[in-house]
Amino acid sequence: MASGWLCKGSGPPSSPPVSRLIAFLQQVQQAALSTLGDSSSFDPKTYVDLPLRFSLHRTSCAFRSLPRSSDGIIPPETFKNFVNDYFFEAGSDLIDHIPVDYVAEPADFLPHVKDQGLRTWALKVHAIWLELARQVAPSVEHEPDRHTLLPLPNPVIVPGSRFREVYYWDTYWIIRGLLVSKMFQTAKGMVENLLHLVKVYGFVLNGARVYYENRSQPPLLSAMVREVYVATNDTELLQEALPILIKEHKYWTSGPKQVTVLDGTGRKHFLCRYYAKWNAPRPESFTIDMQVAKEVNVNKQETLYHDIASAAESGWDFGSRWLRDGENLSTMFTSSILPVDLNAYMFQMERNIAYIAAVLGNQSIATKFRKAAKARQLAINSIMWDDEAGQWFDYALDPEQCEAHLNKVVYVWDEKFQRKITSASNFIPLWTSIFKSGDSKIEKVVNAIARSGLLFPAGVATSLRETGQQWDFPNAWPPLQHMIIEGLFFSGSTEGRRLARTIAQQWIQTNYVVFTETGHMLEKYDATICGGTGGGGEYKLQTGFGWSNGVVLSLLSDFELSLGDPITYSGLSLVR
Template sequence: MAPFLYHTNRKRHFLFLFSVFILSQSLPPMALTNPLSPPSSCTKGPGPVIPVTPLLSFLVRVQETALQTYGKSNFDPKHYVDLSLKSNLSTTVEAFDKLPKTENGSVSVKDFEGFIGKYFNDAGDDVVYAEPVDFVPEPHGFLPKVENPEVRGWALEVHALWKNFSRKVSSSVLHHPELHTLLPLPRPVIIPGSRFTEVYYWDSYWVIRGLLASKMYETAKAIVTNLIFMLDTYGHVLNGARAYYTNRSQPPLLSAMVYEIYNRTGDVEFVKKSLPPLIKEYRYWNSDIHELIIRDAEQCNHFLNRYYAMWNKPRPESSTIDEELASKFLNDSEKQQFYRELASTAESGWDFSTRWMRNSSDFTTLSTTTILPVDLNIFILRMELDIAFLAKTVGENAITEDFLRASQKRQKAFSSIFWNENMGQWLDYWLNNGADCEEPQTWKAENQNQKVFASNFVPLWIDLFNSDIHLVEKVTKSLKNSGLLCAAGIATSLTNSGQQWDFPNGWAPLQHMIVEGLSKSASMEARTVAKDIAERWIKTNYVAYKKTGAMHEKYDVEKCGEFGGGGEYTPQTGFGWSNGVVLAFLEEFGWPKDKKIDCD
């Protein structure tokens, strides 16, 4: 039944996109004020800050003491804010304050470890194994295009990892949430793996794509249910399910998750339940802190979006790192702005990259809040199209028309604000420093960031763009000449900065969005490039898995079979979105019986 629904719904979506074009000719143009969101303004002054819990404030103190006690070697600050209490906070704080400390704030290793063991459960103990209700070792109709027995055996091992990483919150989190930084969630989750023992927002889209390839539809729906629970509880989908993530979101892909699940299952009731939260999230991303107005060369105003975290302090999960980075700033206001930039970059999912720096050699020039990112605005365009489609599915035609108008306006912005004809790419746009954001900023060609990043090609993911064969062929040529295509996939940037979202690292989400966009095109050349990239990515995942026994968070695209590095934590294994993208690629492209899988 599911394959029939999948192809039927794909056909419906094609017809819907055709109707987008027809309706765009007949709908009246949008007024200056976006009717789907509050009036736009830039936040002046210090900006909003989400309050922190007393437990989290205390755990940051524990984290700082741990650094003083153990030193930087193999120190992971996240570990200490993931600890849960064995007893009430006041008793634990009192015991901590009585620990004998040296002048620099350190405690003897013996005393500190004794304190941790007596008063805390270990990080990760607040999630417990949850048997997935829909897991079977080899689902019926699993990856029918994979004919090579060696590749098929590996794919089944990757499929089995869903069972390994299925978790639910412990009963203690549900009954005593004040003892935990892990947030209570109603349904089981799939965690990424390693140090990441909680569910993450944008990771979940590619986890779900893999779950759908594995026919695990109920597990996929449960993830969406949890994300909607966070949206209803906190007003936005959190970066992740920890108290220290309440100050920011992540790339908004909830509507895409709902669309993909409906596309496979045809579950109209699921769509009906999801539609109001999706509209609520859309309004959040188009609220005053995220939305700005840019006036193009033809004097047309465009509502576009940025990342903006509700935080101006060190990130609790990286507090000791952030404080050291901010030490070069002399006054508090500069430090607070830098801390907001750090958190806003984390909201982007690209933490960290030279993409967000005014000076690529100086990390403290992070300026994420002054950038209109291509990919964020593509995600919101997709949100508009998804909501319009899903609303039409359940008969909410007025909502459909509203969101079609919004998508029509944003599509025009991509042509006039982000598109660079000479490069054949869509480029991030830098806002003017010190400008009054309550007034429209005038578009300037020099404000486009002409450095090459994989995100410059993400608009291909949207059918409105990949259906234009002439545009696709121009962008495909640009991608081939960009320097990003490497032996094992698409590099994130051309700058080897030591940051993890830069060269030579390749990330599963970027491979998937670009490949899927190219493969949907009518261009034979684009589809050939897509297949080639997918095969390179599958190979490097396979070879690395055979060498290390694990899937990895990121890969070194210069070398087939090597995992990536860089950034503020050690390379992680698991790994949710890598598993999901490999399964999605194998489902789409398969692997012939006689085709080799080793690195060439």
């Protein structure tokens, strides 16, 4: 088994006992799959989330002593008894929590929602925060060698179902929803949890588990800080956050995560990529990754594992945009791609840091990051923008276009390495205001979205490729809907605002219909049909769901809606 890079050079590595714990839980995960035998209902993450009842030494000795058949299979009942005897239930080290700022119907909650049916639903979505609120159990901090969960200073809102811990980019949309719910203290606590992770590790982990120490996720912490500040005017949060955000920015602009590209005029640009510090199967998907790696030569498996983990860092795990052939996971080459959305988030981060510094009166930092944002803006539009297509494309790094300049590797831009595939990610820069209001290119982007083929009756499809992966057609993901809706609305384009209204209406409608029929908010939906549910990927459709709730509450806050019946909406208008 490949050892992996456990946070090498990017923060404190897991202690040897914790590393041994992960390795042992991977063995239990493998035994579970071979013993229970039903891969269709098997979720490997369950087995690396199990808290130990006893010491690792005692538990691993008991595991080794279990009877096995000649081919190494543990009898099913024996294995089940072992798990029950030596582990607590997955998720039991997070305990239920009632947020101190939750009330059943907050004052001034969604004042523009007049329709009683819609308002009743909105209050039910608001109430789901109680179902998702958790506090990390004290045992996690006191007995770290028995848990893969990480301690956090404040209570949390988890996404839901198998996602029992805090996740980085999910938290942005959870916070957007919490602010609508007037749960300002909970939202601030969530931000402080992520700031704590940066203090400890130098970056925000993918999720609050030790096995996520090898990667981050889309960097939206600065946006969370800004959203909470705008809602609360809490300058103490800004003072705490500023040096930590600068630290996170350094993580994303250092080492292999930052790449130099020369444009057609020879001008040097700096852009970022996803690049996990890991070259082994992901612990939470160990058995799945090993199966994928069987399709490639053993000498290339570590590279594939690295690119799988890097795709997980993107939040898009997985989709055709990371695959050389657009179909097979074994052709993943994530770390050789400069992603449009990541660099748009970096542009937003740099602008947010400049804004926060200006509010605090630190003009030198504000000026520095305004310049960084301007350089990023130029880089994105020089390397990724396609004027004829009216959108931005990911850029593939080709070794043959690589040169050495002053002992540093640089890539020479060539249009043929723009990955001109249809993807919702191509339009994320609009959300981060990459063009100034009135720029004629905005209308090109709006028109490109309208004719992209991604717009369906229930929202924006992730791509036009139907690969069976969850970040592809026909799935529609809440964060992508929200970013595209807000990007269109705040673009200043009349047609953009009209399109934003349409997508917002469709998204609210499909969420309402699914909730009415199932009683659940879902992680993802089917863009092609109102009330359609998402699917695909390496795990079952999840309910809860943090970012879905946040997006719905945000849209209901921003739009006036009325319900004619459970299927038909009328009276749509913008609040802001």
